[in-house]
Amino acid sequence: MTAKIAYDEVEVGTELPAQSFPVTRATLVRYAGASGDFNPIHWNEKFAKEVGLPDVIAHGMFTMAEAIRVVTDWTGDPGAVVEYGCRFTRPVVVPNDDQGALIEVSGKVAAKLDDHTVRVDLTATSAGQKVLGMSRAVVRLA
Amino acid sequence: MALDQSFVGRTYPPTAPYEVGREKIREFAEAVGETNPVYTDPEAAKEFGHPDVIAPPTFVFSITFRAAGQVVQDPQLGLDYSRVVHGDQKFAYARPVRAGDRLTVTSTIEAVKTLAGNDILDIRGEVHDESGELVVTAWTKLVARAAEEA
Numbered sequence: 051m052t053a054k055i056a057y058d059e060v061e062v063g064t065e066l067p068a069q070s071f072p073v074t075r076a077t078l079v080r081y082a083g084a085s086g087d088f089n090p091i092h093w094n095e096k097f098a099k100e101v102g103l104p105d106v107i108a109h110g111m112f113t114m115a116e117a118i119r120v121v122t123d124w125t126g127d128p129g130a131v132v133e134y135g136c137r138f139t140r141p142v143v144v145p146n147d148d149q150g151a152l153i154e155v156s157g158k159v160a161a162k163l164d165d166h167t168v169r170v171d172l173t174a175t176s177a178g179q180k181v182l183g184m185s186r187a188v189v190r191l192a
Numbered sequence: 193m194a195l196d197q198s199f200v201g202r203t204y205p206p207t208a209p210y211e212v213g214r215e216k217i218r219e220f221a222e223a224v225g226e227t228n229p230v231y232t233d234p235e236a237a238k239e240f241g242h243p244d245v246i247a248p249p250t251f252v253f254s255i256t257f258r259a260a261g262q263v264v265q266d267p268q269l270g271l272d273y274s275r276v277v278h279g280d281q282k283f284a285y286a287r288p289v290r291a292g293d294r295l296t297v298t299s300t301i302e303a304v305k306t307l308a309g310n311d312i313l314d315i316r317g318e319v320h321d322e323s324g325e326l327v328v329t330a331w332t333k334l335v336a337r338a339a340e341e342a
Contacts, residue, residue, distance in 0.1 A: 137280045
């Protein structure tokens, strides 16, 4: 397992390149198929509203999958991720238009740990609101 | 109705093996917009020291969540699944999941709580490969929202 980034080259506070991930209804249908999560709150507007949601929402696990890309694109090798966790604080609402929603993710090295690993804290927002809480990854660097 | 505390520590039998296929990994990677060739090209994966293509970090959730269904749908536990939302998710990776893995999941109830009328269930899923090696541990927190007052 080889990361492109060297442990000695990063410091606490080092920022990872931020990224934005668009999500439309088509994205959600595709993710539902690939993940096997066919809960209708992710594709059926009528159903979503009946259970009290403002509209169709993205799968929390979809948002989680996008957020870690900030880390894996930085390290090069996704196999270098040792731990990854988050709290689903707020749903990403996906309107039925060509624009959909945008998930914006930034990351920062929060701690340097043993064995060439660092903890990265991620911030994920959509429509100006935080959608993941306590989103943290531990990743092994070169 | 508070959930039964005696379920804490209960471990369910291992699931039947799930065989991880290259094309399933490709489909998942495409669905989340991933373009890293380690997910689709065995040669690229080998350059990073992996024996075959690996899966994106959150891929394994499909497998552990299906396994957690044993717990969630246990009629003795009595969780109202129609009110369940995903609260937290965490993974600890011993190694990445890769094509060719035959994975079994053993689910254990770590905690059962009732807070402000919400039932909260913490499930730990341990994912082992065919040789018995631990690959990933997944912690899933499910929250069954309190039913509205009539």
